[in-house]
Amino acid sequence: MKCINSYLAFAFLCASFGLQAQEIIRDTTATAAQPDKPVTENLRRKIDGVIATVGDYNILDSDIDKTFLEITSQGGSVAGITRCQMLGKLLEDKLYAHQAIQDSIIVTDDEVKSKMEEQIGYMVEQLGAMDKVVKYFKKANEEDFRTDLFEIIKMNRLTAEMQRKIVDAVEITPEEVRSFFKKIPENELPVFGAEMEVAQIVITPKVTxxxxxxxxxxxxxxxxxxxxxxxxxxxxxxxxxxxxxxxxxxxxxxxxxxxxxxxxxxxxxxxxxxxxxxxxxxxxxxxxxxxxxxxxxxxxxxxxxxTPEISDAALKEAKEKAETIRTKIVNKEVTFADAARTESDEKETKANGGTLVNPKTQDTKFELTKMDPTLYSQVSNLKEGEVSIPQIDIEQSGKKRYKLLTVTNRIDQHTADYAKDYIKIKELALKEKQIDAIAKWFDEKIKETYVKVNGEYRNCEFTNNWLKK
Structure with a gap:
């Protein structure tokens, strides 16, 4: 489990603004970097050249430097990551992209341009101006920045679509989940953090x-x-x-x-x-x-x-309605769940008594350390069964509404229990099976794809069999 988590963390770190457009440059020899050393120990660099090829894609020595640079420019840490490890990640990305093309997975230029403009818009919003974005990412001009970003997004989309195709085909049975759980030594069982289940009643102001x-x-x-x-x-x-x-x-x-x-x-x-x-x-x-x-x-x-404007009078009326509902619940004239079914204006939750579903897990439990900060601030001080006072809530569209919240169940931090935590255990078991499927896919595709690693990088110890030994 620890190895899996470390690998995923490394993969996430590398999946940043760091995959550059490839250029074919004849390999040359010069002062050698030490690919098995962390980047901070490599002060001397090889003259740029093709250090690896996967199918139709070439990887340059400078691509590794660029990837390290992009990670650090975004505040990421590259401590302990070697050039060999980074090359291994770039090789994986290129194999995904190469195979995506072989499998006729299509990523259109229009799709890439749309995503690119969205990302540029966000960057400009954060940094204040386009020239600041170009300077931040150490590009010569806006044209170079856009060219690189286009290639990065296209590569990432091909990679993501190929990964999705592999893992979407993986399914897991209840018996496989049980076997996965039984194989975990008792002293290595995962510990799940404190959780809670939350319900809400939503009152939306009337619009004239x-x-x-x-x-x-x-x-x-x-x-x-x-x-x-x-x-x-x-x-x-x-x-x-x-x-x-x-x-x-x-x-x-x-x-x-x-x-x-x-x-x-x-x-x-x-x-x-x-x-x-x-x-x-x-x-x-x-x-x-x-x-x-x-x-x-x-x-x-x-x-x-x-969205139509909501008058102050309509807001006041909605709040008063929420307060009346709360009074009835506190006085035990009606249960929170029944009030949600009859009074709530939120279609998604009223049918199940106002119970919220965690969008990340599709479960009703929310781990406290991973809860949306706004929701956490609204419910963290509530005792189980206590009903909050009406709270104003502003949706993403800007619409205002009032909410009543309650905690229906609190679950303390605990060691995994098969019956109580089946959904979480199933998720862990499925992830392990997906990782096994990806490993098997790499073994098969590396054998049937042209792969070449040049120079001192042939001394690297890769997770995958890129050297075809």
Missing amino acids: DAEKQKVIDKLKEFKKDVQEGSSFATKAVLYSQDKASVPNGGFYKMNRKTPFVKEFKDVAFSLGEGEISEPFETQFGYHIIYVEKIRGQEVDLRHILL
């Missing part, structure tokens, strides 16, 4: 018809402007209240399985290429959608979200 119509009229105005030549993307950047898509002009790529609300998907898939929808309502507010491209079962679209 006048405010709704104001938003609908504004969206119709946007549609008319675009039809007369204005940019939909610019409108989205300036006016949309969907913070997640604003940096890339309201853009989303989706298919029938993409987890968007039904109303949004119904409209998106009813439009033809180049069409703009009429304003329509979802739980998030009012939208218009512009379909840019239809690609088989996938749709490239942009949207603008506007």
Whole structure:
């Protein structure tokens, strides 16, 4: 388990802004770096050249230096990571990408450009200006920065899609989970941190018809402007209240399985290429959608979200309703779960008595050290069964609502128990099986792929059999 965790941590560290575009340069000899030493011990460098090849991809000696540089520029630590280890990670990435192309996994330039603009928008927002971003990543100019970032994103997408294809095929049975658990020595059983189960009742302020119509009229105005030549993307950047898509002009790529609300998907898939929808309502507010491209079962679209203004009177009314519900629960006139089923405005939780589902584990338990900080601050001081006072909650779209929260169950830190912690144990067992599947995949693909490691790097001790010994 410790080895697995160390490997995953290292892989995550390396999956940063560090994979550079490859250039074929004839290998040359000069002062040799010591690839088996940590980077901090390597003060002298080999003249740049091809140090390894995987299929159609070359890796340069400078790619290792660039990767170390990118990690440290983002505050990551490279202490103890050798050039051999870094080369091993780059070799893995290239094999994933090479095999993704062989398996006809497609990552389009439009998809990469969209992701690139999203990332650049975020970087500019954090650093203040594009020239500061270029300087931060030590690039000569914006064009070089964009070229490198494009190649990095494309490589990462190919790698991710190939990894997903491998692990998605892995399934695990209850008997395999049981066998996995039985094989763990008693003194090595994992310890799970303190957890809690939480439920909530949501009261959403009522919006007046006048405010709704104001938003609908504004969206119709946007549609008319675009039809007369204005940019939909610019409108989205300036006016949309969907913070997640604003940096890339309201853009989303989706298919029938993409987890968007039904109303949004119904409209998106009813439009033809180049069409703009009429304003329509979802739980998030009012939208218009512009379909840019239809690609088989996938749709490239942009949207603008506007939420109607909520009056102070409506907010006050919602708070008073929440306070009345709380009083009934405290006086034991109704249970929290029954009140959630009859009074809560949140469709996702009201049917199961307001119980929240952990989005990371799809379980109802939240580990305290990994909880969303906002949620933790709201429930950490509640005793089991205690109901919070009405708390105002601001959604990502900017909509305000009131919540009542309660802790339905507290679970102390404990050693893994098969019956109580089955879902977590199943997750650990599945991860182990996925790692085994990836290791087997590497063994098979390295044998059938052209791989060459040059010079002093042939003395490296790799986890995978890159030297084909």
